Amino acid sequence: MPPITGFRPGNLSLYELAFIHRSASIRMPDGEVMNNERLEYLGDAVLDAIISDFLFSSFPDKDEGFLSKLRSRIVKRTQLNQIAEKMGIHKLLVSNTEHGNGVKNVYGDALEALVGAVYLDRGFQRARKFVLERVLYKYVDLEALISQEADFKSRVIEWAQKEKKDVCIETQEIYQEETKVPTFFSRVRLGDQILGEGTGSSKKEAEQNAAEIAYYQYLVFH
Known part of the structure; x- marks a missing residue:
């Protein structure tokens, strides 16, 4: 022991x-x-x-x-x-x-x-x-x-380039009046198809969260 x-x-x-x-x-x-x-x-x-x-x-x-x-x-x-x-x-x-x-x-x-x-x-x-x-x-x-943790956005972009897919990551800031703190919302989109969505306290965090969901729920299995 x-x-x-x-x-x-x-x-x-x-x-x-x-x-x-x-x-x-x-x-x-x-x-x-x-x-x-x-x-x-x-x-x-x-x-x-x-x-x-x-x-x-x-x-x-x-x-x-x-x-x-x-x-x-x-x-x-x-x-x-x-x-x-x-x-x-x-x-x-x-x-x-x-x-x-x-x-x-x-x-x-x-x-x-x-x-x-x-x-x-x-x-x-x-x-x-x-x-x-x-x-x-x-x-x-x-x-x-x-x-x-920090690499999912890069993985999604690399996959899109390799497969010649038009993938975009959209991010918007949502200001919450009750907390006075901004929240960021990101979406990974392939044409009209949404691959993943995520939120975060920063733009980077929201994009990584959305990219991670897209990676595991879509890219890993395709």
């Missing part, structure tokens, strides 16, 4: 439980069924809190939309599955399920359960240290995720 967490556990049974998938649940004499689902539930919330706090402190000039999207990219299931494999968590998992591509979510689930175990055993600060030092800093390329 120390090579993964970086410290010696206090309550080892918590960590053992973190790696028991529900397909290998243990039924106790009193009838209680033991597996990692409750720890996964807790770890999911703790992980979100840690990543949210980290991003809030690291990007003081960014708005809620940027922070939320970056967080979602960090903790998305495919990312957690890959991180768990790199950490070797899949080798510790107790399961009666074949771990093909369709069910690799159990790896990410176990990672979240491990975060929950660390939190219960050693508290929030130790859980934060574990997540940042053993997960985020080692396995997450923030610059790549940020570039991915």
Whole structure:
């Protein structure tokens, strides 16, 4: 356990439980069924809190939309599955399920359960240290995720040029009297067809949001 967490556990049974998938649940004499689902539930919330706090402190000039999207990219299931494999968590998992591509979510689930175990055993600060030092800093390329966040408009434009399509991105400013704050609305249009729409607190954000929707809902599948 120390090579993964970086410290010696206090309550080892918590960590053992973190790696028991529900397909290998243990039924106790009193009838209680033991597996990692409750720890996964807790770890999911703790992980979100840690990543949210980290991003809030690291990007003081960014708005809620940027922070939320970056967080979602960090903790998305495919990312957690890959991180768990790199950490070797899949080798510790107790399961009666074949771990093909369709069910690799159990790896990410176990990672979240491990975060929950660390939190219960050693508290929030130790859980934060574990997540940042053993997960985020080692396995997450923030610059790549940020570039991915900012690249959707370019991807749409490049696709249009390659396919010789007449795609335009229209943006307008909407002033909301009740908030006294302008909101920008963008639309990605291919002729008469709307590929994506998005809003934001800046023109750039609105265009990126609209382009992201267009990219995933239309361009990826065509």
